[in-house]
Amino acid sequence: MLDEKRLQILTESAKYDVSCSSSGSNRKNLGGLGNANLGGICHSFTSDGRCISLLKILMSNDCLYDCLYCVNRRTNDIERATATPDEICELVMGFYKRNYIEGLFLSSAVFSTPNQTMQKLFETVYKLRTVYNFHGYIHLKGIPNADKELIDEAAKYVDRMSFNIELPSEKSLKLLAPQKDKNGIIKPMTALQKEKFIRSENKKGKFIPAGQTTQMIVGATSETDGIILNLTSALYKNVGLKRVYYSSYVPTNFETSLLPYNQVSLLREHRLYQADWLLRFYGFTVDELCKKEENLAEEFDPKCAWALKNLGLFPLEVNSAPVELLIRVPGIGLKGAYKIREARKFTKLTFEDLKKMRIVLKRARHFITCSGKFFGEEKEGRIRKLLLQLEQNDNATQLSLFDKNEVILSTITGEF
Amino acid sequence: MLYYKIENSVDGILSAIFESFLKKEYPDNLVFGGFEVSIFDTLKEIKVDEERVKRVKSALNKYNQFALEKISYAFRYGEDIKLKIIFDFAYITIDKKKNLLKMFNNPIILAFNDIVDRISLERHRFLGFVRFIETDKGILYSHISPDHDISDLLFSHFKNRLNTPFIIHDTKRDKVVLFNGNDKQIVYTKKLPTLYLHENEEYFSELFKRYFDSVNIKERKNTKLQDRYMPRRYRKNLTEFKTKKPL
Ligand code: SF4
Numbered sequence: 001m002l003d004e005k006r007l008q009i010l011t012e013s014a015k016y017d018v019s020c021s022s023s024g025s026n027r028k029n030l031g032g033l034g035n036a037n038l039g040g041i042c043h044s045f046t047s048d049g050r051c052i053s054l055l056k057i058l059m060s061n062d063c064l065y066d067c068l069y070c071v072n073r074r075t076n077d078i079e080r081a082t083a084t085p086d087e088i089c090e091l092v093m094g095f096y097k098r099n100y101i102e103g104l105f106l107s108s109a110v111f112s113t114p115n116q117t118m119q120k121l122f123e124t125v126y127k128l129r130t131v132y133n134f135h136g137y138i139h140l141k142g143i144p145n146a147d148k149e150l151i152d153e154a155a156k157y158v159d160r161m162s163f164n165i166e167l168p169s170e171k172s173l174k175l176l177a178p179q180k181d182k183n184g185i186i187k188p189m190t191a192l193q194k195e196k197f198i199r200s201e202n203k204k205g206k207f208i209p210a211g212q213t214t215q216m217i218v219g220a221t222s223e224t225d226g227i228i229l230n231l232t233s234a235l236y237k238n239v240g241l242k243r244v245y246y247s248s249y250v251p252t253n254f255e256t257s258l259l260p261y262n263q264v265s266l267l268r269e270h271r272l273y274q275a276d277w278l279l280r281f282y283g284f285t286v287d288e289l290c291k292k293e294e295n296l297a298e299e300f301d302p303k304c305a306w307a308l309k310n311l312g313l314f315p316l317e318v319n320s321a322p323v324e325l326l327i328r329v330p331g332i333g334l335k336g337a338y339k340i341r342e343a344r345k346f347t348k349l350t351f352e353d354l355k356k357m358r359i360v361l362k363r364a365r366h367f368i369t370c371s372g373k374f375f376g377e378e379k380e381g382r383i384r385k386l387l388l389q390l391e392q393n394d395n396a397t398q399l400s401l402f403d404k405n406e407v408i409l410s411t412i413t414g415e416f
Numbered sequence: 417m418l419y420y421k422i423e424n425s426v427d428g429i430l431s432a433i434f435e436s437f438l439k440k441e442y443p444d445n446l447v448f449g450g451f452e453v454s455i456f457d458t459l460k461e462i463k464v465d466e467e468r469v470k471r472v473k474s475a476l477n478k479y480n481q482f483a484l485e486k487i488s489y490a491f492r493y494g495e496d497i498k499l500k501i502i503f504d505f506a507y508i509t510i511d512k513k514k515n516l517l518k519m520f521n522n523p524i525i526l527a528f529n530d531i532v533d534r535i536s537l538e539r540h541r542f543l544g545f546v547r548f549i550e551t552d553k554g555i556l557y558s559h560i561s562p563d564h565d566i567s568d569l570l571f572s573h574f575k576n577r578l579n580t581p582f583i584i585h586d587t588k589r590d591k592v593v594l595f596n597g598n599d600k601q602i603v604y605t606k607k608l609p610t611l612y613l614h615e616n617e618e619y620f621s622e623l624f625k626r627y628f629d630s631v632n633i634k635e636r637k638n639t640k641l642q643d644r645y646m647p648r649r650y651r652k653n654l655t656e657f658k659t660k661k662p663l
Contacts, residue, residue, distance in 0.1 A: 047637055049640070094623075098624070100655070356526060357520045
């Protein structure tokens with residue numbers, strides 16, 4: 001049985017992996033313990049405001065590699081620990097039964113060769129499914145440069161797999177993670193995607209039903225948001241990723257001048273998530289939001305920034321504008337646009353109606369008309385100033401990953 | 417003001433609907449139990465009448481096939497204001513002779529959808545916020561005190577998932593929902609069970625508290641966000657918010 005001390009070591013070093021989502025799979029309980037809920041479920045929230053959905057743990061933190069940004073790097077003087085497959089399985093079963101968690105997110109430092117490390121991870125998920133009869137959610141981290149056969153074999157037993165890109169360019173990777181290379185990360189992702197496609201064509205059983213995700217560290221190196229978002233968008237389009245996570249660099253290494261000494265602003269990470277959200281659900285392209293050599297505006301959220309650059313497209317008439325355009329109005333989200341579309345079938349909507357429907361109008365009013373009436377400001381400078389004030393007020397209160405309207409939704413879908 | 421004093425049930429509300437249409441009057445509020453009104457107000461007692469209930473139900477069904485299902489769901493709301501909200505919704509559906517659920521700018525619909533949404537949000541939250549204790553007999557026991565009457569809505573989720581006997585005890589309503597290995601039972605009781613813990617219980621609960629602390633990133637403290645996602649009133653029953661033993 002795993003003792004508290006090792007649990008602490010192995011979970012503390014796993015926490016920088018931000019993904020904790022348990023959504024995207026509807027695995028059934030085949031007579032053992034557990035199933036997966038398509039929308040995902042949050043079981044608790046830590047005081048950093050993040051959701052606990054999965055037991056996030058490393059098999060081992062005893063790494064042979066020396067990635068400079070990572071707490072587990074060889075040259076860092078920290079306590080090391082390793083767990084056995086059975087210890088992890090017992091822990092998952094005990095936690096799951098008590099409804100502490102939705103499943104397991106298993107990852108590991110490279111404590112041996114990539115293949116031997118991957119083999120141990122495989123053993124754990126294989127045992128969990130076949131010996132312990134566990135049918136809850138499993139997210140498994142792949143080890144770069146492990147054999148394809150081994151990775152595919154493991155993928156058969158899990159709901160989601162991920163390889164972390166970590167740094168958004170090959171140059172940075174070379175500099176800060178000398179034992180890793182782009183190919184060792186991108187190649188298995190592409191291969192898994194292909195394998196998933198072939199298997200689903202041939203109906204050969206479950207194979208990572210919740211797809212793949214990845215994570216990038218933001219602010220440790222010099223890449224712009226434009227570069228990061230272009231990479232993100234390529235990963236969604238070409239590799240079929242379900243989700244890209246961004247993690248503001250938290251300093252864990254003060255011995256090198258290659259890394260920033262201070263914590264990177266959370267605002268930047270926040271803006272990237274907002275932009276990512278717009279790419280996935282709002283039909284925006286990267287070019288609309290951010291040029292390659294630029295960063296996202298800090299003072300406005302990306303949708304506001306876009307709207308201010310495109311004032312000529314506004315105002316939109318809420319009683320007739322198509323939904324694809326309504327969702328581009330600052331302050332109107334997917335849910336708001338849906339409510340407008342349905343409600344306008346009954347009556348012509350007025351500004352008062354929108355208020356009653358709890359559409360947040362403090363931003364939107366500058367970009368819409370209601371039955372021809374306009375309630376916003378005419379002058380660009382004035383709009384800019386008002387929006388700026390709103391943004392500052394909101395940021396002062398809190399920095400959430402989502403718009404206010406989307407918070408409830410995000411709790412429901414278990415994302416974060 | 418006109419008050420209808422009804423039986424505190426869906427049928428009570430539906431009987432009031434019949435009365436209101438029959439007398440062409442509209443109550444200002446619906447109340448139940450020993451409610452007293454001032455001398456300026458009128459209190460009208462309305463008994464449940466099965467025939468009338470049936471007629472109101474069939475009218476509702478005609479205009480909106482989901483209305484009754486939604487109404488009994490909305491009745492799970494934890495505050496008495498639900499009586500009037502449900503009444504208004506049922507009335508307007510029959511009066512306007514159509515399904516208005518998506519008329520999002522209508523205050524009656526808004527209020528009704530609102531209580532329905534709050535219940536389903538809470539139900540969803542509790543899929544995560546239930547904590548089981550394992551007893552020496554291997555039975556899983558949990559006590560919760562949700563705002564709304566949702567405990568039995570959690571049943572099928574946990575039955576499918578756990579596949580083993582469990583008890584969910586709503587201590588606010590003295591309501592016990594249990595799975596005996598075959599089917600569902602709902603019992604109302606004020607008695608708290610005496611539980612003997614499984615020998616592993618403390619090991620796992622201490623480990624989970626440890627986990628809860630160690631996944632937190634201190635540098636990113638944001639308790640406002642935590643409070644929004646997980647309101648403080650829910651925490652008293654949660655393992656991870658109880659003091660842990662020193663290592
Ligand atoms: S291989 Fe992974 S665990 Fe090891 S140092 Fe690099 S990032 Fe950290």
